Amino acid sequence: MKKTQKPLSTGMNRRNFVKASALGLAGLGGRLxxxxxxxxxxxxxxxxxxxxxxxxxxxxxRVSDIGIGTSxxxxxxxxxAAFEAGVNYIDTAEGYGRGEAERSIGQAIQGxxxxxxxxxxKIRLNEVNNAExxxxxxxxxxxxxxxxxxxxxxxxxxxxxxxxxxxxxxRAMEQLKKEKKVRFLGTANHGSRFQGxxxxxxxxxxxxIDDGRFDLVLLIYNFLQREAGEQILAAAAKKNxxxxxxxSDPLGRYFETRERVEQMKxxxxxxxxxxxxxxxxxxxxxxxAESFIKEHNLQNPAEIKQAALKFVLNDPxxxxxxxxxxxxxxxxxxxxxxxxGLDAQGKKTLAEFEAGCGRLYCRHGCGACEQxxxxxxxxxxxxxYFNYFDIHGAERFAMEKYARLDTPKADLCRTCAGxxxxxxxxxxxxxxxxxxxxxxxxxx
Numbered sequence: 105m106k107k108t109q110k111p112l113s114t115g116m117n118r119r120n121f122v123k124a125s126a127l128g129l130a131g132l133g134g135r136l137x138x139x140x141x142x143x144x145x146x147x148x149x150x151x152x153x154x155x156x157x158x159x160x161x162x163x164x165x166r167v168s169d170i171g172i173g174t175s176x177x178x179x180x181x182x183x184x185a186a187f188e189a190g191v192n193y194i195d196t197a198e199g200y201g202r203g204e205a206e207r208s209i210g211q212a213i214q215g216x217x218x219x220x221x222x223x224x225x226k227i228r229l230n231e232v233n234n235a236e237x238x239x240x241x242x243x244x245x246x247x248x249x250x251x252x253x254x255x256x257x258x259x260x261x262x263x264x265x266x267x268x269x270x271x272x273x274x275r276a277m278e279q280l281k282k283e284k285k286v287r288f289l290g291t292a293n294h295g296s297r298f299q300g301x302x303x304x305x306x307x308x309x310x311x312x313i314d315d316g317r318f319d320l321v322l323l324i325y326n327f328l329q330r331e332a333g334e335q336i337l338a339a340a341a342k343k344n345x346x347x348x349x350x351x352s353d354p355l356g357r358y359f360e361t362r363e364r365v366e367q368m369k370x371x372x373x374x375x376x377x378x379x380x381x382x383x384x385x386x387x388x389x390x391x392x393a394e395s396f397i398k399e400h401n402l403q404n405p406a407e408i409k410q411a412a413l414k415f416v417l418n419d420p421x422x423x424x425x426x427x428x429x430x431x432x433x434x435x436x437x438x439x440x441x442x443x444x445g446l447d448a449q450g451k452k453t454l455a456e457f458e459a460g461c462g463r464l465y466c467r468h469g470c471g472a473c474e475q476x477x478x479x480x481x482x483x484x485x486x487x488x489y490f491n492y493f494d495i496h497g498a499e500r501f502a503m504e505k506y507a508r509l510d511t512p513k514a515d516l517c518r519t520c521a522g523x524x525x526x527x528x529x530x531x532x533x534x535x536x537x538x539x540x541x542x543x544x545x546x547x548x
Contacts, residue, residue, distance in 0.1 A: 151435050154190030155443030158423045161346030163288055163319055165222050165255070167193045169417055170442045173350060173426025174205040182429045183212035187221075189439055195322065195348065195426045197226035197260050198241060201501070203248050210250035218251060224320065224348075225249065226260035226292060229270050238276035246285065256320050258290040263302035265311030274317065290320030290346070294469050294488055305469045306332040313339045320346035322426070326354040327415040327454045329467045337421040349425050351468045352416040353409055408457055410441060411450040418446040463531045473524035473534060479512045483524060483534065486514050490541035506545035514542035 156169035171193030172186055183194075196205045206225060213221060227241045242257060257277065262268050268291060280286040293308045302308075305324060312318040313336070321340060325333030329351070340347050416422055429435055446454075468491070471484040486506070493502035506513070517524075517538040525535045 151185050151189045151432070152440040152442070154192075154439060156417070158420075160193075160222065160423050161319060161340070162344040163222070163255070163346055167222055167424050168442065169422075169424055170439055171195060171348065171424040171426050173428055174200060174209060179430065180208055180212045182432065182435060183209065185432065185435055186429060186439070187212070187216060189435065190442075191439070192221050193348070193424045193426075194221065194223045196224070197258075198245050199226075199228065199260070203244075206245055206248035210248055214250065222255045223249065223251065224256040224258055224290060224322075225254050226258040228260050229267070229273055230261070232270070232272050235272045235276040235279070238272050239280065242276070242280055242285065253285045253287060256288040256290045257286045258292055258320070258322065260292055262291050262293060262308055262312075265303060265308055268308070268312050268315055268318070288319040288346075290318055290322065292322035292350075294324070294484070304332070304471070306335050309336045310339055313343055313345050318345070320348065322348045322350055324351040324468045325349045325416060325419075325422070326352050327412055328354040328458055328462055328465050329470075332469075337419065341421045347421060347423050349416055349422055352425050352427070353412050354465045354468075408453060410437075411446060411453050413438070413441050414444055414446040414450055415454055417441065417444060463533070465530070466532050466534055466537060467530060472529055473527045476523040476527040478523065479516045479520070481514055481516060481524075481538070482509065482511050483538065485509070485511075486538060486541055486545070487534075489545060490537075493541075493544055503545050503547055507547050513546070514538040515546070517542065 154168045154170060157166045158169055159165070160167040168191045170191060172183060172191055172195065174183075174194065174196045194209055196209055198206065200206070209223070213223075225245050227238070227245070229238070232238055232241075242254070245254065246252065257280070259268065259270070259273060277286055277289055291309070291312045293305045309321045309323055312321055321336065323333055323336050325337070333349075337347055339345075413425065413427075416425055427434075427438055429438065466483075466487045468488065469484060474481075474483050477483065486509075489502045489506050492498045492505070517535050520535065522535045524538070525533060528534050
C-alpha cells in the first residue's frame with residue numbers, strides 16, 4: 105500500500121501564520137506536553153518510509169538520512185514507529201533527562217536486530233579523574249540502553265582541542281574497543297561556553313578531524329549558519345569522517361517577536377531608556393519579518409522549515425540529521441523529506457527568508473558578541489538554554505541549567521548600554537532576546 109503524507113493546511117491567513125509559527129514551527133505539527141504523548145501515540149496514521157540512506161563515513165554503516173536526536177523527551181511508541189519506517193540512527197547522551205532518554209531508547213530497541221541500528225551516546229569528562237571512571241560511565245549507559253555495545257561513544261561538550269586528547273578517555277576507549285563494547289569514537293560541540301572559556305565549534309571539530317582517533321563529528325549546520333559548517337564538512341569529507349547535524353532548522357519561533365515585545369511592555373515595569381531601545385530593536389526586526397511574509401504571500405510556516413531541512417539534506421557531505429520527534433505529525437512530515445533535495449524554488453525561498461528575516465536568528469554557538477560584554481554574560485550558553493525552553497519545550501530542564509550557571513546572568517542585560525547588539529555581525533536584537541530569555545528562564 106502506498107504511504108501518503110498527511111496534507112498541510114493551506115487555508116491560513118497571515119495573522120494565523122504568525123501564530124502558527126509561534127506554536128508549531130519547531131515540529132511542523134505542534135509540540136506535545138510529555139503527559140499527553142502516549143495518548144497521541146495511539147492515534148498514528150500512515151508514516152512515510154525512509155527513502156535515503158548514506159554511508160556514514162569510514163564506519164561503513166548505511167545510515168538513514170533522517171535520524172533520531174533524543175534529548176529530554178523520548179517517546180517509545182514514536183521511536184518504534186520511526187524504526188518501522190526505516191530510521192536506523194539514534195543520538196543521545198548520558199545527561200539527557202538524567203539518563204531517561206537512554207532508558208527510553210533501551211525500551212524502544214527491544215526485539216530489533218541490534219546490528220540494524222547505529223546508536224551514539226555521549227559522556228562528559230569534566231569530573232573524570234581516571235580511565236576507570238570513564239569505563240564506569242560507559243557501563244551505566246549500556247545498562248540504560250539495554251545493549252551490549254554502543255556504535256559510537258562521543259565526548260560531550262569538548263571545549264578545546266586539548267580536551268579532545270583526554271588520556272583517561274582514550275585509555276578507557278582502547279579497553280572498551282577490545283571488549284567490543286564500543287566500536288567508534290566521536291565528539292560534539294555547541295561553541296564556546298564563553299569567550300576565554302572555550303574555543304569555537306570549528307576549531308574544536310577541525311581539531312578532532314586532524315586528531316585521527318575520532319570517526320564522527322556532530323555539528324551545527326543550517327542555511328543561516330553555513331560558514332563554520334562548510335569548513336568542517338569539507339575537512340571531514342577529505343578524511344572520510346562521519347558527519348551528523350544538529351540545529352538544522354534555524355527558524356524556531358522567532359516570528360513571535362512582536363508578542364514578546366508586548367509581553368515585556370506588560371511586565372508591570374516602567375521601561376527605562378535601555379529597555380525602550382531594546383523593544384524598538386525587537387519591534388523593527390519583527391516588522392521586517394511580517395513584511396517578508398506579506399510580500400511573499402506565505403500561508404504556511406511549514407514550507408520554510410521544509411526548505412531549511414532540504415537545504416541540509418541537499419549536501420552530500422552530510423550523512424544524517426538529528427531530529428526530535430514528539431508527535432506522530434512530526435514523523436509524518438519530517439520522514440517525508442527523506443531522499444529529497446532542494447529545488448530552485450526552495451533555494452529562492454531560503455535566500456529571500458535570509459534577507460528578510462535573518463536578523464531574528466541568534467546563531468547557535470556563535471559568541472561573536474561576547475567579547476564586548478563588560479559583565480561577561482555567556483550569551484551563547486544562555487541562548488542555547490532558551491532554545492531548549494522555547495523550541496524543544498524542555499522548560500524545566502532549561503530553567504535548571506540556567507539556575508546552575510556560575511556566571512553573570514541576563515538580568516544584567518536589561519539596564520546595560522547594549523554593547524552586544526552593537527557588535528553582532530548579523531544585526532540580531534540580542535540584548536532584547538537575552539532580556540526576554542531571562543524572564544522565561546529565571547526560577548521564580
